[in-house]
Amino acid sequence: KAGVTQTPRYLIKTRGQQVTLSCSPISGHRSVSWYQQTPGQGLQFLFEYFSETQRNKGNFPGRFSGRQFSNSRSEMNVSTLELGDSALYLCASSLWTKYEQYFGPGTRLTVT
């Protein structure tokens, strides 16, 4: 069974731009969660989607948004990028909400 895939793997953007990251969960998994990982703050929860509905949201500004499609694939969008948004963005899928999660390799975003 294929694992969680994330695209792109690496991205370089300029301050003020926006970016969209994509995540394809494991087949049959209906829950997708997004995390931001930085050396200073560690692993921080962004949001969780289940059956196209956002179930939980972390403490991030409204510039961070996401959605889930009917095939469970998910995208997250960050608008008006700031230097502090440089991070590894991890997507995780699970069969059901709050079940054990399976992570993708992440998208490394660098904002210059």
Added chain:
Amino acid sequence: GNSVTQMEGPVTLSEEAFLTINCTYTATGYPSLFWYVQYPGEGLQLLLKATKADDKGSNKGFEATYRKETTSFHLEKGSVQVSDSAVYFCALSDLRNRDDKIIFGKGTRLHILP
């Protein structure tokens, strides 16, 4: 609310040493407990889990026992290898709490010296 506390890192050990990474939790319900590992340049991988008190999770020589009386889930390995160098995350999930999400600890970086 629920929380997870891990020992601060980095932890540096010599190859074949005994490893313990402490993890304690606070939960109002009956959480499942997990250890995840993140190797350099990769995402997190589930290492082991335990779903109820006194359960022992094990994988790749690592073990952790769900201790409800001490609210702990310490990760242990009898003889570490250089390839075990990674960041380890303790996590909990309370399936009975509808609005809860999986809670991760801050992670403990492990360095194994040859």
